[in-house]
Amino acid sequence: MKHQRMWIVGLAAAAFATVQAADFVDTNQSRATPEAQGGIVDGKQKRYAGPPFGGVPNDWSEWPGYRDDKPYPAPQQATLPADLKGDADNGRKLYMSRAKAPCTGCHLIRGDDVWPAGNVSTDHQQIGDRYATPEAEAVLYQYIYDSRVINPQSFMPPWGTVGILSPQEIVDIIAFLKTQRGPLPEEKDPARNPNTRPLPENYFGDNLDPTNNAAVVLAEGAIDTWTRQGPKGKSCADCHGEIEKMQGIAAQYPKYFPLYRRVMSMEDLVAWHGADETGLELPSQGAENIHLALLIRMQSNGMPVAVDIESPEAKAAYERGKALYYQRVGQRNHACADCHDADRGGGKFLGGRLLGKKTDGMTRHFPTLRTNFAQIWDMRKRMQWCMTPLGMNYLPADAVEYAEIELYLTSFDNGKPISAPGMRH
Amino acid sequence: MATGQVRIRVPDGVKAGDVVTVRVLVTHPMEVLRMEGGKPVEKNYNFIHRMAATYNGKTVFEAETTQAVSQNPFFSFPVKVTEPGKLQIQFEDTEGRSYTGETDIKF
Amino acid sequence: MNTPIESRARRRALKTLAATGMALGGLSLGLLTPAQVLAAAPGMPLPDEAVADTLVRLFGDRKPQPAGEHIKLDAPLIAENGSVVPIRIESDLPMAADNYVKHVYIISDKNRRPLNAKFTLTPESGRLSMATNVRMAGTTDVRVIAEMSDGTLWEAKQEVKVTVGGCGG
Numbered sequence: 001m002k003h004q005r006m007w008i009v010g011l012a013a014a015a016f017a018t019v020q021a022a023d024f025v026d027t028n029q030s031r032a033t034p035e036a037q038g039g040i041v042d043g044k045q046k047r048y049a050g051p052p053f054g055g056v057p058n059d060w061s062e063w064p065g066y067r068d069d070k071p072y073p074a075p076q077q078a079t080l081p082a083d084l085k086g087d088a089d090n091g092r093k094l095y096m097s098r099a100k101a102p103c104t105g106c107h108l109i110r111g112d113d114v115w116p117a118g119n120v121s122t123d124h125q126q127i128g129d130r131y132a133t134p135e136a137e138a139v140l141y142q143y144i145y146d147s148r149v150i151n152p153q154s155f156m157p158p159w160g161t162v163g164i165l166s167p168q169e170i171v172d173i174i175a176f177l178k179t180q181r182g183p184l185p186e187e188k189d190p191a192r193n194p195n196t197r198p199l200p201e202n203y204f205g206d207n208l209d210p211t212n213n214a215a216v217v218l219a220e221g222a223i224d225t226w227t228r229q230g231p232k233g234k235s236c237a238d239c240h241g242e243i244e245k246m247q248g249i250a251a252q253y254p255k256y257f258p259l260y261r262r263v264m265s266m267e268d269l270v271a272w273h274g275a276d277e278t279g280l281e282l283p284s285q286g287a288e289n290i291h292l293a294l295l296i297r298m299q300s301n302g303m304p305v306a307v308d309i310e311s312p313e314a315k316a317a318y319e320r321g322k323a324l325y326y327q328r329v330g331q332r333n334h335a336c337a338d339c340h341d342a343d344r345g346g347g348k349f350l351g352g353r354l355l356g357k358k359t360d361g362m363t364r365h366f367p368t369l370r371t372n373f374a375q376i377w378d379m380r381k382r383m384q385w386c387m388t389p390l391g392m393n394y395l396p397a398d399a400v401e402y403a404e405i406e407l408y409l410t411s412f413d414n415g416k417p418i419s420a421p422g423m424r425h
Numbered sequence: 426m427a428t429g430q431v432r433i434r435v436p437d438g439v440k441a442g443d444v445v446t447v448r449v450l451v452t453h454p455m456e457v458l459r460m461e462g463g464k465p466v467e468k469n470y471n472f473i474h475r476m477a478a479t480y481n482g483k484t485v486f487e488a489e490t491t492q493a494v495s496q497n498p499f500f501s502f503p504v505k506v507t508e509p510g511k512l513q514i515q516f517e518d519t520e521g522r523s524y525t526g527e528t529d530i531k532f
Numbered sequence: 533m534n535t536p537i538e539s540r541a542r543r544r545a546l547k548t549l550a551a552t553g554m555a556l557g558g559l560s561l562g563l564l565t566p567a568q569v570l571a572a573a574p575g576m577p578l579p580d581e582a583v584a585d586t587l588v589r590l591f592g593d594r595k596p597q598p599a600g601e602h603i604k605l606d607a608p609l610i611a612e613n614g615s616v617v618p619i620r621i622e623s624d625l626p627m628a629a630d631n632y633v634k635h636v637y638i639i640s641d642k643n644r645r646p647l648n649a650k651f652t653l654t655p656e657s658g659r660l661s662m663a664t665n666v667r668m669a670g671t672t673d674v675r676v677i678a679e680m681s682d683g684t685l686w687e688a689k690q691e692v693k694v695t696v697g698g699c700g701g
Binding site: 209210211217371 | 430
């Protein structure tokens with residue numbers, strides 16, 4: 001909510017600035033590519049067409065995000081419907097259904113076909129022993145329907161309250177969970193069980209070798225952008241010189257800029273400062289923007305991250321970023337912290353993926369090659385994709401909220417060496 | 426992604442008679458087969474299907490590749506060098522375009 | 533100078549033209565289906581193939597023998613996605629003028645079309661040591677088969693588990 005106010009102040013200041021000589025640049029209007037802005041078209045968010053965004057049918061306009069104060073449903077009491085009979089087989093299907101959650105993202109059940117299960121939360125392989133009585137079943141029903149009634153600290157989405165699971169579906173899942181009882185069968189494959197699964201190895205090799213990481217090759221091509229004169233008769237190189245002169249610069253980003261009255265990442269700066277000075281169009285999430293930001297960042301490879309979180313403006317932005325990181329949003333009522341704090345999901349398996357831990361630093365390899373999509377993702381596209389498991393429409397790639405979350409996250413990388421572009425699955 | 430850029434890397438300090446490990450990458454989407462209604466969509470998919478390396482004009486390594494080679498194909502392969510010369514590596518995709526890179530190996 | 537690909541591409545282009553011409557001729561007589569005409573293009577999808585059929589197609593009735601220590605296959609035990617699975621091969625098999633590894637095949641059993649790639653080496657390769665990145669449709673055995681110049685086949689095999697779902701990155 002603090003953010004909301006800042007936004008309004010920003011708008012008022014922007015209006016004032018049009019009358020006075022502008023001493024700062026209004027960044028409220030996004031300069032991302034149209035799909036990276038994620039505007040609403042025909043009542044639905046217009047997202048990136050390509051994978052993985054293109055495969056998500058949902059629109060979450062009605063659910064709370066970082067920029068609004070849409071209400072989230074209050075915790076709801078739920079009574080196990082006496083007339084419903086559970087179908088354990090269907091319950092197992094629902095439990096594993098990717099469209100529904102899947103429950104196996106966070107919980108482990110029995111079965112060689114359960115691959116890959118996560119361990120963000122409780123192991124359910126013997127839950128049937130713990131919830132054997134009818135009273136316990138009623139508790140289980142309430143817990144799945146809306147866990148907040150029992151445990152206000154719970155970060156499991158209230159599946160019933162938000163309508164992801166119907167009463168019948170919950171009853172089916174309970175019927176299935178009751179089958180998870182007795183001694184554990186012998187584990188045939190230690191990798192099936194997230195508690196004994198080996199941690200993923202870095203099998204991609206040297207991420208800075210251009211014969212290994214195509215992102216290096218593509219970023220090197222951005223030297224053309226660096227040296228190209230725009231309509232204003234200037235190139236980046238005309239003011240900044242050789243690209244090598246950028247050594248150490250990117251280590252300070254995200255950074256607060258008085259001219260823009262906000263924190264900016266290198267990608268933001270290319271989209272605003274770079275475009276304003278040269279007249280080139282370098283929108284956030286455009287290939288030229290990401291390749292150039294990456295090329296600039298590569299000049300700082302091996303150097304320690306050194307973002308400012310001490311100056312008053314940076315400190316304020318850091319605090320707002322931290323608050324956003326812990327703010328529950330979306331249909332699932334999740335916060336960034338649910339997946340990335342060590343006392344929640346951080347360092348554990350979400351399905352087959354090992355979740356990054358905030359305190360390890362999660363930003364030094366960005367922009368990074370996403371090998372599974374053959375795309376280069378900067379932090380912003382990563383954050384935009386993180387909105388999907390939250391059940392929230394994404395903000396524009398250059399949103400100040402993302403910049404401030406990025407500053408908060410990058411502060412945990414301070415002192416650790418930059419190595420971009422990374423290579424990730 | 427800019428298609429068809431070739432990067433070659435050979436080690437420094439090569440001596441006559443060494444077996445050199447050559448690394449090469451070509452940027453290419455290696456278009457993936459699309460399925461519709463359980464059947465492959467019939468079209469000419471664009472992927473690298475051939476690669477050949479010559480050293481001083483003599484073929485030293487060849488590959489026949491399918492869509493089951495990753496995007497931005499990467500290969501490393503050995504060449505025994507007895508004299509300095511030019512290593513040339515050429516890729517061809519299924520739309521008939523070819524992409525070439527070359528490097529000198531010096532002693 | 534014609535590089536091998538240029539000359540071969542030209543030969544194939546000629547062959548493809550010839551094949552298309554013949555196919556079109558055939559079509560006018562109603563002897564060939566349009567699918568056969570299209571199959572002349574190199575990027576057209578080929579039919580699904582079981583790995584047993586791939587092995588027969590490539591090697592006939594020759595059976596590969598386990599390579600044991602002779603081929604070291606290095607692939608991840610768990611790959612977080614099947615799009616880029618690095619495969620590294622080191623081998624002490626001979627690379628002499630009269631006895632050498634002529635071809636190396638990478639085969640992912642469970643892929644729709646199991647053959648990932650086929651490589652051709654020469655005695656001048658000096659030593660079998662190579663790597664590439666392949667795609668896997670899911671958890672599968674991956675085999676590397678080395679075909680010697682005399683037709684002998686050596687095989688190394690490993691399972692790669694491919695995790696899917698979740699988000700991560």
